Amino acid sequence: MARVVVDVMLKSEILDPQGEAVLGALPRLGVNNVKSVRIGKRVEIEFDDAETAAAVEEQSQIIADRLLANPVIENFTVSVPGEDAA
């Protein structure tokens, strides 16, 4: 199946208030050895089965760049989960 994952994270220099809030809450769970938490988006995209890997790759880049990530404040990576495992 043609499944692609796009991870979108705030650029490292941009304040991540959510991550900060979670970091601040960890001691309440008894966790005191975490240095930083950053929270971003994970987007799972499923393409039609018929698509070629190249087409999927190209389209995913377009979707990520133009729709999923805001280049002013975010970076993204596109990955095909199957590939890692292979």
Place this chain on the structure above:
Amino acid sequence: MARVVVDVMLKSEILDPQGEAVLGALPRLGVNNVKSVRIGKRVEIEFDDAETAAAVEEQSQIIADRLLANPVIENFTVSVPGEDAA
């Protein structure tokens, strides 16, 4: 560096309107071959360097289970990015 990634996704039976909205917007980008889009969270946690891999693994499970994901609506997976590459 002790870095862990927790991916949190809505359970498949829970409506994901954000994913639906992205799916609906794709034809405007000229993309017509996507079957589904699901949007979840990616949480990157950085532990103190001194931690052992086992401790990191265990703590991450606790954090994910108790705080990062709500079992009523979400599933999560914990992964250590380094491991994939190795």
Place this chain on the structure above:
Amino acid sequence: MSSNMLDTVGVADATPDEKQPYAELGLADDEYTRIREILGRRPTQSELAMYSIMWSEHCSYKSSKVHLRQFGQKNPKTPRLLAGIGENAGVVAIDDHLAVTFKVESHNHPSFVEPKQGAATGVGGIIRDIIAMGARPVAVMDSLRFGELDHPDTARVLPGVVEGVGHYGNCVGLPNIGGETVFDPCYQGNPLVNALSVGVLPRERLQTMQASGIGNVVVLLGAKTGRDGIGGVSVLASATFDEDDDSDSRPSVQVGDPFTEKLLIECCLELFDAGLVVGIQDLGGAGLTCALSETAAAGEGGMHVDLELVPLRAGGMEPHDILASESQERMLAIVAPANVEQVLARARRWGLLATAIGEVTDTGRLIVDYHGQTVVDVPPESLADEGPVYHRPIAEPNDLGLIAVDRAETLPRPSTDEDIRQTVLDMAASPNLCDKSWITEQYDSSVFGNTVLGAPHDAGLVRLDERTGVGIAISLDGNGRYARLDPYIGAQLSLAEAYRNVAVTGATPIAVSDCLNFGSPEDPHVMWQFERAVTGIADGCRELGIPVTGGNVSFYNQTGREAIHPTPVIGVLGVIDDVARRIPLGLGSTGDTIALIGATAEELSGSEWAWAMHRHLGGVPPKVDLGHEMRLADLLSRLAGTEQLSAAHDLSAGGLAQALVEAVCHSGMGANILLPEGADPFTYLFSESSGRVLVVIPRGQELAVRSACEQRGLLITPLGVADASTDGLHVRDRFDIGRAELEAAWKGRIGAVLGE
């Protein structure tokens, strides 16, 4: 980076001929020369960064200062004014105990680059100005301008801006009580996001920004300092650092955190109430640079800071980065040494970072050390108060004569009743007049439980004191088209409209704040517009007897050579002794008389009709009569809370037709109208003559209201009756529009265009 790279005062002394990138930092040759004269040497990198920031247009008002002086010169004297221009925000007395502070500020360019965060941090910034005066912020408002509604970029900018304004205000817990949304192609590449905040304080809690009391401690409160918004000084990055520098590390956008701001509000108020701070200043556009130099300059004039104590969010920040950073949600407090522990403890309780970073000294110098080495040693007033002042060239635009004769009164008009009926519907559906609830529903309007009137009322009205019922009303208004035709009259028309909108709630206007959005000050035509607009506001306020208490200037709103319409946005604040007396919007009850106060002339140039139906902008704007506005306000405040008035609504864009459409749509009642004999129906319905209000008078009170009008020389014309059974707009002998058809035209337009 190794310390031997640090550009210290000593290094500057030793290397007088080092070339410095002052031009890239926006400083002119003579400005740089002056800095060298002030210091008697070349500035260090940190000093150069600070001067470039503080002497920028944004911070020094170098192009506008000579004109803004008019406000101080012409302001009417009033005992209400407790703090005025020059403070973070103006403060006016409400009664013997309470005072109110309010201010409007722009965040235009950031909102174009990153609409959500740009607008959000605009709201955050203005809220901190209010806190800095010692006040609890109690409401926000937003005045927005975009390109055409159906332009693809508006689909990007508008939802983001609205989400940002909403997100920040909602999360910080301030009701949004009104604003405006205007569409015009001139704002296509330059959307305007002007945010207002208002706060309330016991009079004795008024705070100053003075760093006074030698030995007092300088405490930085709130968020950590990161690389936000230091793009401007990135030319100072040292060569060694540049190599592992990715584009990431110098973001020009700031991301705000309303949660931290909420904690800042609560914590600062606790500190004020406990008398723990001597002075306080928000960190805004120019970060520590501005806060340190302004507090030092306002106090005894000396301050020493150890910059390495500033808590940082990012690695590898150099002193000038720390000084220039625009990280949000920070305040600077001046605290007596004995109280420092308490201040830190209270901040901790709120989960806020608080750090002592320096102290007040008697040196008369602002000295900043970094790990023991001096990187800044300057007279603080040279940064804060003695920036350059320009008398920019001024020239009347040469197209004004041509524009003035191109009058909208000559445009083809709808002639038949059927055509007029259709025009009412088309206008109601036009972007500037249609229902704005797609936007306002994204804002919390009721948190605090004191909002008596919010959107869609002519002005927002909030209760300040539950026991006495005392409250305030505010309206924000601008009209770029009128200001384009005549900036003096246009600015006064906006002032008159905001004044009238406040009066229509029953409140009495007492003070003004303004945000002046213009093109490039280097363009003499823009400078002419600016000078005329400022003069119009200053003259208008003097005539109305209400002072300008503060405001903001936004220049360079232009794409290439094309400037936006000159757009002064005026905020008027009013006071009402008991909010229960407020006058609502609507049509009262069946049988009530609907009447028009004020005269209608044939004034169509610059009108919404000319624009919406003909894309026409020309001629001269409607006349302003501020004396008339004052009599009208007096009448309304007299009738408020009596049995003589059941509703009122200001007439503005779209004229009488639009006022009736809104009254019907908001009331669930019908309006049964007969246009006065002899009046041209089209003109009567669509002219935008100023100084008019639609009023609804309960049965049996008509004579009393008529005589109250006549006493004040105000024309009142009965138009018809409110009628639940008509349910729609019925113009006798001419046309009928049922509620369903009216609402179909007026509602849902914005959402539909934006794709839902």
Place this chain on the structure above:
Amino acid sequence: MSARIGIVTFPGSLDDRDAARAVRLGGAEPVALWHDDAMLKSVDAVFLPGGFSYGDALRCGAIASFSEVMGLVRDAAGRGLPVLGVCNGFQVLCESHLLPGALVRNAHLRYRNRPARLRVETTATAWTNAYAPGTEVVFPAKHGEGRYVADEATLDRLEANGQIVFRYLDNPNGAMRDIAGVANEAGNVVGLMPHPEHAVEALTGPSTDGLGVIASILAHLREGAAR
């Protein structure tokens, strides 16, 4: 002596003052509780107000559920202490597993502020006993994440047990089965998204229907005292 109703302030709570006003106007005594304090000050009931506790990071209410005070509230609720959660307070109760289900992003993806018409579905709770069954009320609803979800089995069980307390007449957020508010099995813990505390004064609210919630808790406490 009037009933003491504790109102919890978390960092980021916003409607706590409004909750206190509503309690006061309803004839009870509001008692301020601080999220970090390990004491409930012997209150007779607890009101978790709206807002954005801890910035609503991660999921609304998630971090607040780990606060000191929620540990106490959880124990006390188990022993029958009446607890009401409104908006963010409802989210905190779900995250604390004191109420079933979860609140997720509105189906239309935007924050929306609108008066909501609701039907009181059960009067057999500590917080709704003063209403007549089936009463229609109007409370302001204002939230971005108020869509109630739970699995079908849970929803069926809630229906069967009469744990659905308020239902929307015009569903503003896509909530499953139009659910606006639910109770625990015992009926002492109730959560709802719309704000009864913003419907207590004609001058500022769309109705004064919210006073019924305070009247209910007072009646409930009186009854308990009489027993």
